[in-house]
Amino acid sequence: MTSGYRYLIPEAIFDELTNKVKESGDTIFQGWLFAERKDYFGIVTDYIIGDDESNVHEKPKSWMRMKKNKIFNMRKYKQERGCDIVWSMHSHPDGNEELHEVDEEILNYLSTGVMIIVTANNIIGHFYDKRESKKAIRDKMLFEIISE
Numbered sequence: 613m614t615s616g617y618r619y620l621i622p623e624a625i626f627d628e629l630t631n632k633v634k635e636s637g638d639t640i641f642q643g644w645l646f647a648e649r650k651d652y653f654g655i656v657t658d659y660i661i662g663d664d665e666s667n668v669h670e671k672p673k674s675w676m677r678m679k680k681n682k683i684f685n686m687r688k689y690k691q692e693r694g695c696d697i698v699w700s701m702h703s704h705p706d707g708n709e710e711l712h713e714v715d716e717e718i719l720n721y722l723s724t725g726v727m728i729i730v731t732a733n734n735i736i737g738h739f740y741d742k743r744e745s746k747k748a749i750r751d752k753m754l755f756e757i758i759s760e
């Protein structure tokens with residue numbers, strides 16, 4: 613994963629998402645980030661903000677069920693939109709770019725996945741994979757902002 617693969621995001625999308633964190637106050641939003649996979653880079657093409665306001669950090673009993681819905685949504689979006697990559701994202705209004713405990717638990721439960729964290733200043737991806745090793749492989753996906 614660390615083979616120099618790059619992640620690009622158009623400036624307009626970066627600004628919209630980080631501004632949404634600023635406007636949302638303490639409210640966490642969640643959504644989907646869509647991207648196209650190229651040979652040497654992945655580029656964000658679009659996003660959707662989910663309309664459910666459930667706090668991803670505060671409902672530990674329901675996250676498994678919720679996450680399974682999400683996996684279903686991912687497949688559906690990929691088919692409908694014909695896009696290569698669908699990443700789950702949510703905001704951290706406190707500015708923390710690291711994963712919360714619940715985020716970790718979800719990734720652990722899924723065995724592998726990507727979680728995108730949006731703060732008021734940054735968008736960062738966390739790649740996680742423990743399918744083939746006891747100790748999970750982790751990687752951060754740093755987005756490069758491009759102006760169109």
Ligand SMILES: [Zn+2]
Binds near residue numbers: 668669703711712715
């Ligand atoms: Zn989180």
